[in-house]
Amino acid sequence: xxxxxxxxxxxxxxxxxxxxxxxxxxxxxxxxxxxxxxxxxxxxxxxxxxxxxxxxxxxxxxxxxxxxxxxxxxxxxxxxxxxxxxxxxxxxxxxxxxxxxxxxxxxxxxxxxxxxxxxxxxxxxxxxxxxxxxxxxxxxxxxxxxxxxxxxxxxxxxxxxxxxxxxxxxxxxxxxxxxxxxxxxxxxxxxxxxxxxxxxxxxxxxxxxxxxxxxxxxxxxxxxxxxxxxxxxxxxxxxxxxxxxxxxxxxxxxxxxxxxxxxxxxxxxxxxxxxxxxxxxxxxxxxxxxxxxxxxxxxxxxxxxxxxxxxxxxxxxxxxxxxxxxxxxxxxxxxxxxxxxxxxxxxxxxxxxxxxxxxxxxxxxxxxxxxxxxxxxxxxxxxxxxxxxxxxxxxxxxxxxxxxxxxxxxxxxxxxxxxxxxxxxxxxxxxxxxxxxxxxxxxxxxxxxxxxxxx
Numbered sequence: 001x002x003x004x005x006x007x008x009x010x011x012x013x014x015x016x017x018x019x020x021x022x023x024x025x026x027x028x029x030x031x032x033x034x035x036x037x038x039x040x041x042x043x044x045x046x047x048x049x050x051x052x053x054x055x056x057x058x059x060x061x062x063x064x065x066x067x068x069x070x071x072x073x074x075x076x077x078x079x080x081x082x083x084x085x086x087x088x089x090x091x092x093x094x095x096x097x098x099x100x101x102x103x104x105x106x107x108x109x110x111x112x113x114x115x116x117x118x119x120x121x122x123x124x125x126x127x128x129x130x131x132x133x134x135x136x137x138x139x140x141x142x143x144x145x146x147x148x149x150x151x152x153x154x155x156x157x158x159x160x161x162x163x164x165x166x167x168x169x170x171x172x173x174x175x176x177x178x179x180x181x182x183x184x185x186x187x188x189x190x191x192x193x194x195x196x197x198x199x200x201x202x203x204x205x206x207x208x209x210x211x212x213x214x215x216x217x218x219x220x221x222x223x224x225x226x227x228x229x230x231x232x233x234x235x236x237x238x239x240x241x242x243x244x245x246x247x248x249x250x251x252x253x254x255x256x257x258x259x260x261x262x263x264x265x266x267x268x269x270x271x272x273x274x275x276x277x278x279x280x281x282x283x284x285x286x287x288x289x290x291x292x293x294x295x296x297x298x299x300x301x302x303x304x305x306x307x308x309x310x311x312x313x314x315x316x317x318x319x320x321x322x323x324x325x326x327x328x329x330x331x332x333x334x335x336x337x338x339x340x341x342x343x344x345x346x347x348x349x350x351x352x353x354x355x356x357x358x359x360x361x362x363x364x365x366x367x368x369x370x371x372x373x374x375x376x377x378x379x380x381x382x383x384x385x386x387x388x389x390x391x392x393x394x395x396x397x398x399x400x401x402x403x404x405x406x407x408x409x410x411x412x413x414x415x416x417x418x419x420x421x422x423x424x425x426x427x428x429x430x431x432x433x434x435x436x437x438x439x440x441x442x443x444x445x446x447x448x449x450x451x452x453x454x455x
Contacts, residue, residue: 006041008075019255020191021040022208023095024067030178068095069097077113092116097224116156121169176234188205207254209261210233210267217327272302285309300345313349316328317353318370319367336375353382354384355385355435393420394406
């Protein structure tokens with residue numbers, strides 16, 4: 001079959017990233033040895049709606065898989081409408097964070113023009129679905145779709161005359177069995193990625209070493225896709241992919257995308273030692289899981305020698321009361337000590353915060369703002385708490401305002417009629433704008449200070 005894997009048309013998406021999509025890459029890799037012809041159109045796709053229509057008419061894929069984030073529901077629907085207009089008979093499958101978190105019935109009511117959805121990790125499920133469709137399509141009509149429902153494909157969601165049905169998800173515990181993303185069609189050199197904290201020239205590539213997160217943050221829905229247990233690729237497997245990207249695609253910068261990259265001390269240490277022993281001249285950044293115990297002086301020194309130039313930390317709030325409501329584990333004094341130790345080892349800090357958490361007061365928000373700037377991070381990011389489906393704060397907002405579901409096609413966190421905190425959305429948005437202006441000023445002052453110190 002001719003298969004198109006894609007993200008929504010970038011013109012429909014607010015601030016689309018310009019980075020290879022690893023999710024689509026892993027699915028494409030799972031089909032690599034099959035007879036399917038796979039095409040990827042991810043965030044590097046800059047086609048207009050008209051160009052996309054022309055491409056569809058000329059290429060006529062038989063099945064299209066679309067990755068959907070909650071913020072991009074409207075963009076995904078517009079993209080699907082274009083597809084149905086040009087190729088009415090094509091099979092459409094949606095997957096990704098949003099389909100994995102939303103109730104199946106609600107999901108299929110929202111996406112009336114798709115045939116299937118896949119919840120959770122999709123490498124095995126998508127491949128199995130294509131196999132079944134390929135065999136059953138020999139009937140030369142769309143009735144074969146109804147017959148697929150009897151197949152126990154993990155995470156598959158479908159509808160028929162009797163309603164909407166969904167199979168339980170299944171997680172793969174041996175991540176080494178997955179093939180690397182097809183970098184030959186996702187060449188990192190075709191993307192404009194700014195890896196903050198690095199001054200090295202060369203291409204940048206995202207990479208993931210673990211799946212799953214044991215955290216129970218009330219605003220996060222990641223567990224709906226990959227579960228709460230951390231599963232790791234072997235250090236050898238990770239380093240092999242890095243070596244391919246380094247030697248074949250001139251990648252000099254890596255972005256470790258997993259939340260729990262630093263969670264396993266032995267795993268982290270082995271990857272760093274392999275980079276050092278091979279004298280791989282690279283720089284990279286990573287995120288640190290809530291448990292910061294592994295970030296010792298010895299480990300941080302090794303990480304720096306291996307190329308680590310920035311660690312991103314999801315601190316989220318400077319109020320212990322709010323952090324407790326978020327189910328955050330570490331306390332703020334421990335975070336401050338750890339940040340000082342990280343900086344002492346010449347690694348930069350990216351600090352992430354949010355405002356507008358359920359029942360958060362203006363006083364607590366001001367405490368967060370003050371705390372965030374007191375850390376003097378190299379990268380400071382503020383966002384508004386977003387009630388993602390599948391999270392505790394989504395259930396909170398439904399209970400607070402007595403409604404069943406949010407219309408994600410029209411939901412705008414900046415103008416929402418359903419604020420989570422004591423501030424209205426209008427006041428919260430104004431506060432966010434003032435914080436971001438202050439961040440820009442702070443950043444400029446840091447640059448000037450750095451130049452003066454060098455002189």
